[in-house]
Amino acid sequence: MLKNFLNNNKEYPVLAGISAGLYPVLFYYSRNFDMSKSWEHLLYFTGVFILLPALAFLIFHRLSKLVIFKPYQKYVLPFLNLFTFLFILKTFVFVPIERKIIVGIFIVSLLFAIFLYRHLKKLIVIELLLALIGIFSVSQIIFQKLTYSDTWKQQPDDIENVVFKKKPNVYFIQPDGYVSFSTLNDDFYNVGNNAFETFLETTNFKTYPDFHTNYKSTLASNSSAFMMKHHYYDFNLDKQEVENAREIIISENPVLNAFKSNGYETYFLSETYYFLNNRPKMGYDHSSIPYGKVPFLNKGLGEVQPVLEPLKRYLSDSIQTPKFFFIQILKPAHINTTAGSSQGAAVEREKWIERLKESNELMKNLIIEILDKDPQALIILMADHGGFVGLNYTGEGDTKTENIAIKKSIFSTNLTIHWPKNEVPEYDSKLKTPVNVFRILFTYLSGNEKYLQNLQADESYICLTGGTEPGVYKYVDGSGNYVFEKIEPEKGK
Incomplete structure (x- = not known):
């Protein structure tokens, strides 16, 4: 069959189009499966990068048979195939337009079409063989996803069925x-923050100076906080995250379910579609970013x-039920992630401080707006992780x-809370890490202290790949002491 395919004189424009897009799509899935596993992604990639090229190839192939184009017909499919294959591959690797790369792809494809056009079918075979390898890689990933155990999500009590006695509007910013206000005074940061801290004090916020995050990244920290459980990064040193983190945060979790079940x-x-x-699946009733913008x-x-x-619009809507807001702010963020993107520890610090000022200004405006419309709001300012200032780039932390x-x-992480009527529960001393914040909050809202019996360990975990056994x-x-202790999977789970 292969010999017949290579030796016959028949042209295969549709197959040439499919083969040009198939491997690049599978290549992207094999390296970015978690970012592209929705049905919408599958339909988009199939339509734009496989079916559309096939249709375009068929149209151009038929046009090339016209008398005016007849002398160039033999070059059309070879050029289109290699150009499309390399262009789609480039698109998946470098999303922005890279003009120099595109020019290079054009020249390579043109030279192939002129001098090697007879070998188009061999190129198609190579592309299909690569696609088979891609199918094998993606199949392995899918199998891992299907056999993944999420037993870590199981709650030790009935907190998902908690009944609130108090129902203030809750704003999680x-x-x-x-980092915590106290850490801002350390040598690495050494930045004055008095104006914002004074503003919070005058508006009856209480700050928890020794608060620290459980996990070093946004997805890992938030998935733990919203599940009110530890996941230990799934012990996955490659991802250093947790399976289905975005689904946990956005689609369904005990925190979101508890608020919904209480009306x-x-x-x-x-500020970002991250x-x-x-x-x-959107689990919130309202989102400031529609999927059309993603x-x-x-x-x-x-x-x-x-x-x-x-926020102003939602505060002024006619909905009379209590409200829960999750408001994510991009700044001050952490320093750059890689050595290549870093400008050195000193410059990264200065940039972080500038972003801190911008973050303070935005949070101040949010708080003013909230308290103006909702004086008895329960407002939680809780960061996801520290700023990594003092390092050249975040990867050094590994x-x-x-x-x-x-x-x-x-x-080190900031936690500052505006308690309604300034009534601070006596057990707020247990607020030490994000994993327990919502469990303690639900204790306050329900008036049932039984939920404090199953607090998670207020410990911080990191994935290390250098300087020690990975x-x-x-x-x-x-107890807030800085230690060094390896966690084994059987102990963690």
């Missing part, structure tokens, strides 16, 4: 990478989206360190 209208407001990249292919966080204006200042820079390690223990 999360500035990315905002709350729920709102997700964010949580929405793989199009998880590109199927993206690098980075995209353009900053407003949160203040949507190497073992005994430097407590570095550990604090990674895990694995998941405890960096902060339940």
Whole structure:
């Protein structure tokens, strides 16, 4: 069959189009499955990168048979096939337009069409063989997903059925990478923050100075906080996240379910579509970012989206039920992630401080707007992780360190709360890490202290790949001491 395919004189424009797009799509899935596993992604990739090329190839092939184009007919399919194959591959690797690369692809494809056009069918065979390898790789990933155990999500009590006696509007505002106020005074940061801290004091916020995150990244921290459980990064050193993190945060979790079952209208407001990249089912009643604004292919966080204006709009709507808001703010964020993108520790610090000022200004405006409309609001300012200031780039944190200042820079996290009527529960001393914040909040709202019996360990974990045996390690223990202890899967789970 293969010999007949290579030796006959028949042309295969549709097959040439399919083969040009099939492997690049599978290549992308094999490396970005979690970012593209929705049915919408599958339909988009199939339509745009496989079916559309096949249709275009067929049209151009028929046009090439016209008398005016007849001398160039033999070059059309070879050029289109290689150009499309390389262009789609480039698109998946470098999402932005890379003009120099495109010019190079054009020249290579043109030379192939002129001098090697007779070998088009061999190229198609090579592309299909690569696609078979891609199918095998993607099949392995799908099998891993289907056999994944999510037993870590199981709750030790009936907190998912909690009944609230108090129902204030709840505003969970999360500035990315905002360390505790006390850490801002440390040598790595050494930045004055008095104006914002004074503003919070005058508006009756209480700050928890020794608060620290459980996990070093946004997805890992939030998935643990919303599940009210530890996941230990699934002991996956490659991803250093947790399976289905975006679905946990956006689609369904005990926190969101508890608010809904108690009659709350729920709102997700964010400056970025980071949580929405793989199009998880929207579990909130309202979102400030519609999926129409979320590109199927993206690098980075995209353009900053407003949160203040949507908040004003939602605060003024006619919905009379209590409201829960999750408001994600991009800044101050952490320093750059790789050595190539870093400008050095000193410059990264200065940039972080500038972003801190911008974050303070936005949060101040949000708080003023909330308290103006809702004086008895329950407002939680809780960051997801530290800023990593003091390092050259965040990846340096993957190497073992005994430097407590570095550990604090990674895990120190801000928690500041506006309690309704300034009635602070006596058990608020248990507010030490994100994993227990909502469990303690639900205790306050329900008036039932039984939920405090199953608090998770207030410990911080990190994936280390350098300077020690690779694995998941405890960096902060339940008493707030900085330690170094490897966590084994059987112990963690």
